[in-house]
Amino acid sequence: MANLQATTESKPVRALLIGLALIVLSLFLFLPLLAVFAEALRRGWEVFFASLTEDAARSAIKLTLLTAGIAVPLNTLFGLSAAWLVTKYRFKGRAFLISLIDLPFAVSPVIAGLVWIMIFGAKGWLPPSRMTELLAPLAALAAQAASNESIGGLFEGAAAWLADPKIVFAVPGIIIATVFVTFPFVARELIPLMESQGSDQEEAAVTLGAGGWRIFWRVTLPNIKWGLLYGVLLCNARAMGEFGAVSVVSGHIRGQTNTLPLHIEVLYNEYQFSAAFACATLLALLALLTLGLKSVVEQLSGPPQN
């Protein structure tokens, strides 16, 4: 036993521990995944595809993509800025800000949804009636722009929304809630990474005459690109899969304010199990894809360390 190490346990102990781990893994990870696919295909491929292509499902997929498409870039930007600020500068309240970034992780998703109803709901601080009042000048401008013959088309959507500015129980609320819940992913990934790298390379670039923007693109970003990508992946997975907060603000209007996870719940509650699981396979595939990309990113980011 040439490769025996001081920390290696005896053979039966190893077999027991490995066996236990395998049982737990298959019971809690593989079995549920298998169940999702099995249940989705139980009534055949036709039903499977039909459940994915019916109107409500398509609208849910669209809304999910839209939400992630807005929340992920926003939070990439926010996360980068936040990480840059707290790692490259020292200021009063820095520790507090770092804790604040974690707030969305610390509060329950239900609360994360409810706060927006408190603010924008009918009995909130900024109810729709008040919003209409506040946005009236903007609405007038947009209406004017929309009536323009040549470019009016571009403003129709904005004008329509500004005339009746609904946030909760509408798409904007879903996006806001998702942005809130997924805020920490990118920042959390970048802060320890940028902290460990320090500011040496940036300082070197400064003495060599590079300006802030160039330093960011040529020095900082290449050093954090894998960490950033990792954060974006996790952020995206959560943005598409978020249930709690979105459920509170959505209002469950079928074909309008249901995201994919909400749509699955509706289907399930209506005893349409095959359809529910068919949609669930999309989220499961998203999870597998995320994991796959994540391990690729980890491998790529592995070797070149200074």
Add this chain to the structure above:
Amino acid sequence: MSISIHSISKTFGSYKALEEVSLEVPNGSLTALLGPSGSGKTTLLRIVAGLEFADDGPGKILFHGENVSGVPAGKRGVGFVFQHYALFRHMTVAQNIGFGLSVLPRSKRPSPSDIRDRVHELLCLVKLEGLDKRRPHELSGGQRQRVALARALAIRPKVLLLDEPFGALDARVRKDLRRWLRVFHNEIGLTTLFVTHDQEEALELADQVVVMRNARIEQVGSPQEIYDRPHSPFVYEFLGNVNKFTDPSGNQSYIRPHEIDVVFAAEYDPTTDRLARIQHLFSAGPVATLSVRLDDGKFVDIELSRKQLDDLGLSVGDEVSIRSNLPQ
């Protein structure tokens, strides 16, 4: 280009890092800022570079008579070599060295082929020909250090600043590189300021040594002056091994280990000598070190040449007579 530092102070919160420090660094000199950690030497270097700014007040930094106190680091024309080199680890050696040229405004930026030529020239200068395609993690510590130096020189700086240039290297490489840097400085003649906590390094390398302590400059002078005529007990103690004596009235006197002669106890002269017993003897290498104990219990370190020791034929436990060999 000379550097003049006038009355610079720097505080971090309530911590005083520098207190009204003034210093002249002559054109073309190699000047060492020497001091223990926390003495303010690195802060001073960073203020000269423009990476840190001095407290508001009368303090200013002049490069060749021109006030650069408000000039940002990138416009000061300083080459800065960081303690841990701070190489851009995702770039090749050539990209690292060419970085300063490639970020110049378009109107001043050399063409890619000119940058390539300059990089090649610098690689030859620091004796790293052929390593241009390597990445920093594929280089040894000494090679990284020279890449950092070449990168700093690429922008044709007016002054060169080095923060603990040999701090992260092992002893042998350190010595080689130190000698190389001395020759290199003589060749290019660039005004150079470097920070070190190693007195041997400062004395061997520099034309001018600046000893710092507790946010202030303790003494400035040539290595010889500093070593032979220290202004304060601190400088005396910091520059090398020293035996410290306190007479009954509290006055302190110092004598270095090599400034003591050892003779046989039979030759004891009560007017100048003290009797002592050898406690420990270390004689590997050209210089032998003795630790002797005086009759009052005090330990004294003495350095002799190996030959002297062998001629005396001493061993641990022998009684000897010791006396100062300094001119009275």
